Amino acid sequence: MPFYRSHVLVCVDPECLAKGAHEVVDALQDELVAQGLLDEIQVLETSRIGSCSDGPEMMVYPEGVHYVGMTADDVPFLVEEHFLKGRIVEKFREIHKAVVDEELGPLRPKEVRVVLRNCGEIDPMNIEEYLAVDGYQALGKVIGEMTPEQVIEEVTKSGLRGRGGAGFPAGRKWGLTRQVPGDIKYMVCNADEGDPGAFMNRRVLEGDPHSVIEGMIIGAYAVGASYGYIYCRAEYPLAVETLNVAIAQAREFGFLGNNILGADFNFDLEVRVGAGAFVCGEETALMASIMGQRGEPRPRPPFPSVKGVWGKPSNNNNVETYANVPQIILKGADWYASMGTERSKGTKTFAVGGNVAKPGLIEVPMGITLREIIFDVAGGIKDGKQFKAVQTGGPMGGCLTAEHLDLPLDYEALTQAGSMMGSGGLVVMDETSCMVDIARFFMDFTQAESCGKCTPCRVGTRRILELLQKICDGKGERGDIEKLEDLCHEVAKNSLCGLGQGAPNPVLSTLKHFRHEYEAHVYEKKCPAKVCRNLIHFEIEKACTGCMVCARNCPVEAISGERRQIHLIDVNKCIRCGICMQVCNFNAVSVLS
Amino acid sequence: MYAPAVEREIQEVVQEAIEKHGCRRDAFIPILSEINHALGHIPAEAIREVKAQINHEGNFVSQGQLYELASFYDMLSTQPRGRHVIKFCENAPCHVVGGKAIWDALRETLDLENGATTPDKKWTLVTTSCIGLCSVGPVLLVDDDMYGNVTVEQLPEILGHYE
Ligand SMILES: Cc1cc2nc3c(=O)[nH]c(=O)nc-3n(C[C@H](O)[C@H](O)[C@H](O)COP(=O)(O)O)c2cc1C
Ligand code: SF4
Ligand code: FES
Numbered sequence: 001m002p003f004y005r006s007h008v009l010v011c012v013d014p015e016c017l018a019k020g021a022h023e024v025v026d027a028l029q030d031e032l033v034a035q036g037l038l039d040e041i042q043v044l045e046t047s048r049i050g051s052c053s054d055g056p057e058m059m060v061y062p063e064g065v066h067y068v069g070m071t072a073d074d075v076p077f078l079v080e081e082h083f084l085k086g087r088i089v090e091k092f093r094e095i096h097k098a099v100v101d102e103e104l105g106p107l108r109p110k111e112v113r114v115v116l117r118n119c120g121e122i123d124p125m126n127i128e129e130y131l132a133v134d135g136y137q138a139l140g141k142v143i144g145e146m147t148p149e150q151v152i153e154e155v156t157k158s159g160l161r162g163r164g165g166a167g168f169p170a171g172r173k174w175g176l177t178r179q180v181p182g183d184i185k186y187m188v189c190n191a192d193e194g195d196p197g198a199f200m201n202r203r204v205l206e207g208d209p210h211s212v213i214e215g216m217i218i219g220a221y222a223v224g225a226s227y228g229y230i231y232c233r234a235e236y237p238l239a240v241e242t243l244n245v246a247i248a249q250a251r252e253f254g255f256l257g258n259n260i261l262g263a264d265f266n267f268d269l270e271v272r273v274g275a276g277a278f279v280c281g282e283e284t285a286l287m288a289s290i291m292g293q294r295g296e297p298r299p300r301p302p303f304p305s306v307k308g309v310w311g312k313p314s315n316n317n318n319v320e321t322y323a324n325v326p327q328i329i330l331k332g333a334d335w336y337a338s339m340g341t342e343r344s345k346g347t348k349t350f351a352v353g354g355n356v357a358k359p360g361l362i363e364v365p366m367g368i369t370l371r372e373i374i375f376d377v378a379g380g381i382k383d384g385k386q387f388k389a390v391q392t393g394g395p396m397g398g399c400l401t402a403e404h405l406d407l408p409l410d411y412e413a414l415t416q417a418g419s420m421m422g423s424g425g426l427v428v429m430d431e432t433s434c435m436v437d438i439a440r441f442f443m444d445f446t447q448a449e450s451c452g453k454c455t456p457c458r459v460g461t462r463r464i465l466e467l468l469q470k471i472c473d474g475k476g477e478r479g480d481i482e483k484l485e486d487l488c489h490e491v492a493k494n495s496l497c498g499l500g501q502g503a504p505n506p507v508l509s510t511l512k513h514f515r516h517e518y519e520a521h522v523y524e525k526k527c528p529a530k531v532c533r534n535l536i537h538f539e540i541e542k543a544c545t546g547c548m549v550c551a552r553n554c555p556v557e558a559i560s561g562e563r564r565q566i567h568l569i570d571v572n573k574c575i576r577c578g579i580c581m582q583v584c585n586f587n588a589v590s591v592l593s
Numbered sequence: 594m595y596a597p598a599v600e601r602e603i604q605e606v607v608q609e610a611i612e613k614h615g616c617r618r619d620a621f622i623p624i625l626s627e628i629n630h631a632l633g634h635i636p637a638e639a640i641r642e643v644k645a646q647i648n649h650e651g652n653f654v655s656q657g658q659l660y661e662l663a664s665f666y667d668m669l670s671t672q673p674r675g676r677h678v679i680k681f682c683e684n685a686p687c688h689v690v691g692g693k694a695i696w697d698a699l700r701e702t703l704d705l706e707n708g709a710t711t712p713d714k715k716w717t718l719v720t721t722s723c724i725g726l727c728s729v730g731p732v733l734l735v736d737d738d739m740y741g742n743v744t745v746e747q748l749p750e751i752l753g754h755y756e
Contacts, residue, residue, distance in 0.1 A: 193725065194722060194723070195723070196684030196685050196686055196687075196722070196723035196727070197684065197685060197686035197723060197727050198723070198725070199723075199725030199726070199727060199728075202725040234626065234668055235721070235722060235723075235724045235725065236724075236725060237737075272619075273623065273626065274666075275622055275625070275626050275662075275666035275667070275668045275669055276666050276667030276668035276669075276722065277665060277666050277667060278722060289622065290619060291618065291619050292617075292618040292619040292620065292621045292622055292662075293618075293662075294661055294662060294665040295665065295666075351727065351728070353686040353690075353727040353728060353730070354685075354686055354689045354690065355689060355690065359727070359728045360728045361728070391685065395685075425686070427685050427686050427689065429689055433689055438685065438689075441685050441688060442685060445684065445685075451665075555701055577694070577697055577698075577701075578694060579694075579698075579745070582694070582745070
């Protein structure tokens with residue numbers, strides 16, 4: 001038996017064979033013969049070296065070098081470099097991508113993935129992987145077999161509604177944009193996802209950008225648009241990069257550009273990056289920003305379908321809305337409409353955050369209850385605590401309580417309950433959250449993000465925030481709660497855009513469901529959840545062993561006491577930061593209100 | 594991260610940005626973002642330079658227009674910033690999982706209020722909008738580096754990475 005100095009293992013799994021593994025093996029044999037290395041190097045066929053995603057793959061031992069993606073033509077060079085000169089060919093070397101996917105693990109109970117189906121499954125930077133999972137087949141079907149009207153009909157029939165918040169039927173919007181006369185029309189994709197706690201769109205853009213692009217191309221065909229913009233927030237640099245790569249590849253494969261798939265249909269696309277303004281998620285502001293202006297909303301009508309980017313008819317949809325489209329075309333409207341409730345069809349992605357055991361991204365059929373989401377899908381409340389409330393619909397949405405847990409989630413049910421679907425952020429709160437503090441928090445956000453164009457929102461949100469701050473600070477007076485309520489109604493009624501109209505929602509909904517907490521702050525100067533700093537104090541109890549850890553960690557040296565003696569907090573010095581409570585190993589520090 | 598760029602000529606940075614994005618009206622925001630990234634902020638000279646370089650061949654922009662944009666968008670800053678910018682996510686999802694304690698500790702450790710810069714110009718502390726990493730909250734960014742599941746105890750170590 002000859003003694004080989006190297007062994008080359010070539011993967012011959014179907015995926016690698018399809019990419020030319022046999023040719024590589026043959027070329028290797030030929031080249032080894034030509035170089036007189038046949039006695040020194042053995043070539044073996046094997047399976048499952050790596051993921052096969054970048055095949056053909058081979059391993060060279062004893063060095064243990066993993067090569068991927070070479071063709072038969074590369075073999076002579078590889079043999080010369082590696083086996084004659086002993087140099088590793090970096091170009092083909094597999095780079096280990098550490099794919100840690102904590103957001104989106106394996107399918108959880110009750111999940112159905114339509115929009116997220118490819119996320120984490122395919123390499124978003126490689127269009128061929130998308131093609132391998134039926135990518136761009138829907139586009140082929142649309143161009144080959146369907147008229148624009150039929151596409152609109154199909155999307156309408158599926159019941160798909162806008163996933164950006166308002167839930168306007170997507171097919172109907174496409175139909176409106178199509179009807180408006182004009183030679184130049186635009187497709188716009190809203191990827192500004194600004195709601196705190198919402199990162200569903202980011203995951204799709206980073207994990208499956210082609211599904212969004214394909215959806216947009218199909219939409220362009222349907223409405224008669226020739227150019228498109230994806231407006232992506234600057235906070236998502238990876239999404240921007242992934243989109244740019246995907247667009248370039250789609251262009252290379254002829255899915256974008258002139259005469260797409262040989263048809264008389266031209267469409268191209270670019271990414272526009274925001275610069276940090278939440279209000280740019282509002283569609284008219286978004287379009288102003290695309291045109292290089294301040295992102296200020298303008299009154300509608302005219303709606304973008306009539307007058308959008310550069311004054312032309314423009315169809316704007318959310319990332320997730322578009323990402324649903326290829327599947328609807330491929331599997332049919334009836335399949336899509338078989339999921340969900342009477343008026344809200346299909347699935348919805350949610351980003352579940354806050355105090356749940358398993359936060360992260362999920363996709364569930366419409367009509368599922370909050371209880372199922374929080375307890376079955378997201379693992380219930382963390383650390384054995386009690387569920388208190390859940391904020392749905394982002395900063396312009398509302399807080400729902402235990403009494404809403406069995407509500408089937410759809411657009412109408414959430415609106416009736418005083419909240420909204422919004423983009424799909426769910427912030428779950430346990431008993432340690434103070435609802436007045438939470439309301440102040442959301443108000444702080446919307447107030448800072450108000451563009452200032454209209455007075456009710458600019459001034460009103462500031463007044464509301466001041467009142468909430470006053471209440472949290474323990475300075476609330478009789479009448480403040482009523483004043484707060486009036487102000488909220490005024491701002492909601494008179495503001496120009498959805499930001500001002502929705503800003504009071506968190507306050508109104510917490511006032512509705514947790515009025516007693518507001519009252520405790522104002523009348524009893526107590527914060528029942530023991531959160532608001534001016535209304536709480538810390539005490540060290542008998543369990544204290546006098547270990548001095550708290551005294552050492554207190555930033556203002558408010559804790560005194562001898563070793564092995566119960567310590568004491570000086571309430572006048574204490575800034576109520578709670579560090580002592582965090583560092584105590586004996587649970588001896590308690591917070592009171 | 595900004596340090597080497599500061600030495601570059603403002604003119605050069607502006608020229609590069611314009612070459613990359615063009616002179617049309619819809620290039621103004623990308624141009625300003627580019628300058629902000631290269632220089633850490635948008636100095637008055639850069640605004641003058643953008644105006645000077647854009648205004649030819651039928652293109653026009655006023656300084657006022659550029660300032661209007663710079664003041665509207667949060668990521669554009671006309672004020673100089675420290676060598677490192679800490680962006681803390683102070684949004685509800687991060688807040689309820691412990692962000693509040695971190696925010697307090699940060700302000701205390703650095704003796705800074707939101708938006709301020711330390712006298713030695715090392716740190717600027719600002720809040721950021723949600724960066725979509727809420728499932729690993731609390732989250733903070735130092736320059737472009739992301740830190741998730743941050744605890745108060747980790748802060749000295751994180752800040753210690755930066756010169
Ligand atoms: C203040 C504000 C912020 C918004 N932010 C977003 C957003 O981040 N993403 C989004 O798709 N829609 C957002 N919208 C809704 C859009 O104006 C628009 O309704 C939506 O993009 C339409 O797409 P759809 O029909 O597919 O839902 C926002 C609206 C308002 C008033
Ligand atoms: S409601 Fe607020 S955000 Fe909307 S236009 Fe008016 S000021 Fe701007
Ligand atoms: S809320 Fe902090 S990253 Fe989303």
